[in-house]
Amino acid sequence: MSDTLYLVIPCYNEQEVLPETARRLTQKLADMMDNNLISPKSRVLFVDDGSKDNTWKMIEELHRELPLFSGLKLSHNQGHQNALIAGLMTAKEYADMVISMDADLQDDVDAIDKFVQEYYAGCDIVYGVRSSRAKDTVFKRSTAIGYYKFLKWMGVEIVENHADYRLMSRRALEALSQYNEVNLFLRGIVPLIGFRTSIVTYERSERFAGESKYPLKKMLAFAIDGITSFSVKPIRLVTTLGAVIFALSVLALLYLLGLKLFGYTVTGWTTLMGSIWALGGIQLLCLGIIGEYVGKLYKEVKHRPRFIVDRLENDPDWQKQN
Numbered sequence: 001m002s003d004t005l006y007l008v009i010p011c012y013n014e015q016e017v018l019p020e021t022a023r024r025l026t027q028k029l030a031d032m033m034d035n036n037l038i039s040p041k042s043r044v045l046f047v048d049d050g051s052k053d054n055t056w057k058m059i060e061e062l063h064r065e066l067p068l069f070s071g072l073k074l075s076h077n078q079g080h081q082n083a084l085i086a087g088l089m090t091a092k093e094y095a096d097m098v099i100s101m102d103a104d105l106q107d108d109v110d111a112i113d114k115f116v117q118e119y120y121a122g123c124d125i126v127y128g129v130r131s132s133r134a135k136d137t138v139f140k141r142s143t144a145i146g147y148y149k150f151l152k153w154m155g156v157e158i159v160e161n162h163a164d165y166r167l168m169s170r171r172a173l174e175a176l177s178q179y180n181e182v183n184l185f186l187r188g189i190v191p192l193i194g195f196r197t198s199i200v201t202y203e204r205s206e207r208f209a210g211e212s213k214y215p216l217k218k219m220l221a222f223a224i225d226g227i228t229s230f231s232v233k234p235i236r237l238v239t240t241l242g243a244v245i246f247a248l249s250v251l252a253l254l255y256l257l258g259l260k261l262f263g264y265t266v267t268g269w270t271t272l273m274g275s276i277w278a279l280g281g282i283q284l285l286c287l288g289i290i291g292e293y294v295g296k297l298y299k300e301v302k303h304r305p306r307f308i309v310d311r312l313e314n315d316p317d318w319q320k321q322n
């Protein structure tokens with residue numbers, strides 16, 4: 001008997017792509033079931049992240065027509081990462097392995113076979129890694145590469161060029177469920193779990209329809225989250241910076257005292273103004289960095305739920321007839 005696969009797909013205002021995504025995934029899962037690669041109880045679980053368009057209606061419709069599709073409706077928009085964890089935690093109750101992917105068909109559907117192969121070969125976590133960034137804009141490509149380098153330098157362990165297209169076994173998901181942080185950056189947490197892992201490379205295409213749900217502002221917030229959730233190095237840098245500036249100021253003081261002793265009075269208004277602005281700027285920056293962490297602590301201490309489920313449409317016993 002083959003194992004049960006759940007595909008978890010977070011959707012936020014995805015009415016333009018859903019029909020095509022559903023069509024391609026039906027095909028894929030049907031093929032895999034026919035070849036006995038996955039059990040007939042496998043499902044596509046769409047997570048509606050509080051969409052404002054017809055996304056949930058369409059998911060309900062899909063479920064009614066073909067129970068291969070399941071739907072999880074969150075009570076309101078909670079963001080991609082929280083929608084993902086909601087889907088993963090729901091799916092692990094029914095599945096042996098779960099693959100998370102985006103709704104917009106950027107993640108190559110045909111890579112699913114390779115993921116499952118790796119799973120049967122004994123891997124608990126399989127990372128989808130994009131083979132090239134040729135299709136990205138120059139801006140996205142260079143910022144992404146720079147960001148990954150920066151994360152590494154900050155001591156955050158991540159898989160390069162891997163987003164959230166990945167397979168996890170139920171055992172790995174059980175482990176993931178023990179990470180209770182509210183500031184969720186899954187691609188930083190998953191490598192902490194351990195177990196046997198491997199990589200599947202795939203060609204990432206362009207969004208099939210609709211527009212990106214990650215505007216620059218959300219992307220920046222996500223990037224800062226990635227750093228501050230896993231590294232205290234920025235705070236240490238602040239300390240180092242403070243120490244360096246203090247040392248410099250002692251040297252400067254000695255120099256000024258020397259000048260005074262030999263009778264030169266300082267006329268440098270420019271230097272004075274310059275240092276006031278520079279020091280003020282550095283202080284504000286450092287306060288900001290520390291504030292980021294305090295804010296993070298505040299959120300973690302409150303420990304609010306990461307997601308609230310409104311409804312689950314799932315029919316675990318339905319099986320495809322040949």
Ligand code: UDP
Nearest residue numbers: 010011012049079080083102103212213214
């Ligand atoms: N998404 C979500 N909640 C949000 C924003 C995005 O569930 O608040 C989903 C979205 O529907 C998609 C995935 O996250 O399936 C990735 O978003 P998108 O493709 O817009 O990001 P991009 O590929 O442009 O970085």
Ligand code: MG
Nearest residue numbers: 102104106207
């Ligand atoms: Mg996308």
